[in-house]
Amino acid sequence: MATAYGPDTRDRDFHGSGPGFGAKTPAKRSLPAPLRAPLEARAWRELLYVLLSFPLSTAMFIFAVAMTSMSAGLLITFIGIPILAAGLAFCRGFGVLERHRARGLLRVDVADPERVRGKTGGPLAWMGAVLKSGASWRHLLYTLLHFPWSVFTFTVAVTCWTYGLAALTYPLWHWIFPVFAGTGGLQLYGDLEHKEYLDSPAELALTGAVGLLLVLASPWIVRGLLTVDRLMVTGLLGPSRLATRVSELESDRGVVVDTAAADLRRIERDLHDGAQARLVALAMDLGLAKEKLAEDPDAAARMVDEAHGEVKVALQELRDLARGIHPAVLTDRGLDAALSAIASRCTVPVTAEVDLESRPAQAIEGIAYFTVSELLQNVSKHARATRATVDVWRAADRLMLQVTDNGRGGASVSPGGGLAGLTERLDAVDGVLVVDSPAGGPTTITAELPWRG
Structure with a gap:
């Protein structure tokens, strides 16, 4: 069953009134x-x-x-x-x-x-x-x-x-x-x-x-x-506010450029090491099958059958790569269906609940999708959790995302880490990432994005 978040609960969780957001209990004084x-x-x-x-x-x-x-x-x-x-x-x-x-x-x-x-x-x-x-x-x-x-x-x-x-x-x-x-x-x-x-x-x-x-x-x-x-x-x-804003935009522009360059390198590497290498091997196998077609039709048929299997694997890799760039289900059906698809592929049972009456801007929708995707990957790899929940809702002109798991906790925004990179990406669009992960868990990560519908 999806976790229910009323307005009071959501505000309390995000703004960190609880001890998990680093609040310190004041020392007692006489x-x-x-x-x-x-x-x-x-x-x-x-x-x-x-x-x-x-x-x-x-x-x-x-x-x-x-x-x-x-x-x-x-x-x-x-x-x-x-x-x-x-x-x-x-x-x-x-x-x-x-x-x-x-x-x-x-x-x-x-x-x-x-x-x-x-x-x-x-x-x-x-x-x-x-x-x-x-x-x-x-x-x-x-x-x-x-x-x-x-x-x-x-x-x-x-x-x-x-x-x-x-x-x-x-x-x-x-x-x-x-x-x-x-x-x-x-x-x-x-x-x-x-x-x-x-x-x-x-x-x-x-x-x-x-x-x-x-x-x-x-x-x-x-x-x-x-x-x-x-x-x-x-x-x-x-x-001045203008100078501060210009400085922030220059910094955000650098983050966006670096992120785009890193994504292009990742796509090139995935194509080179994955689908491209598999297609090269497939072309070589088909060439050998063509040569054996007249001499040994049975061996050529087996090689063609193996090549057919390689084609299916290559197609699946290309689909995964395209989904990593921008999934078609997100464009066609929105966050609800896209996040449900991510939840179904996660190694941990995930309950996703999206409470949105309309869709935000496509760029914000894409950032929200990849934010949840990366957070669920962290849950699968590091959290040692047995269940997780994803909640999405709108608060005024902000899009709110919250991913919670019952794992071991201890997540932090450390320099060079995945959460630090995610924080920089959100900051580039005036977003915020708040991590509440005490040792022993549970972990609650809340992301806030501008709506820009």
Whole structure:
């Protein structure tokens, strides 16, 4: 019986909420997160980021304003252009520093933007490339926008931490006021007739409690403010979406070209070592049979009969080769019939269930077919399973494939392995492969492809 997958089950399996997708159980700690935050290294890294942002952004803001003002005033002459290009290059250098600060203190890994490349050598080509680069202008925009925000975050962070720590520790140092200042404590209110000091035990305890609350809240306040910094760093100092997409497409194109070349080599090898060699031997046998036809008709008949058997084997090899290129049943009847045919040829009993109301694009359908075919081959060769299931369904604009077996498990996407190659093929069409295979099994491999119907 085919495994039933409702929407909840499928979403849970694919997104990996279970432990099989590498989720780690958090270590038990003695303090809850709200109380533990001021003691964690992350809070002090983020505070250090805020403290460093103020002087750095101030210096860069002054430089950027001076540079843009000078270059704008001198644009009527040629001098303004190299000044502007040099200023933009300096802003890109500041961006390098900011990305390193974000990686080290905020744990935000921002990729470097596209490099400046002139079509020809020389300073003029370099200046033109800098001025035409969108990343250069995004770095300048970051320099101008980050200054007022860094002033605000610096003020808020220093105020919260300073007042919080001062109030929290006030019961320890309030004795300074009566000894050295001649007052009862910190003055809350005062006029010509009345003055109010924090000096009673209840007031000391209340001040310490307020300070504790402020210290506990300060890391979260700073963390919330730094969300804007994270967005600014990733949005303005990293590569643009277009550049990232171009890079991905170039990588995917390389994968597609390599895969196509490997497939052509495989087809050539199969033809050379299989059907071609068999047909050459068949031609030689038929030539010998022709020579013996007059001398020994019985021997010639036996040779023709053997050649007839060889023809059948050669035809079967050619059919298998054609099925490996693109099976006719997939073109004529779709995934349901094609996957059922694969399941019937698998050495492990396989139950296939395809829940599709329409057919996806032919290219996606072909990739889905060969993905399931390769996964079932892995089940036959390596899993030591006694049964397997194949489920196919559509989720919004994605085609979902899931192959499950009850084998020994331990499958992984290792470099140079079959699953790694399959991952690259799926990635070339914006697909995803998720492997859940704990030691001892079971193994569940889920593939996601764009629908493109």
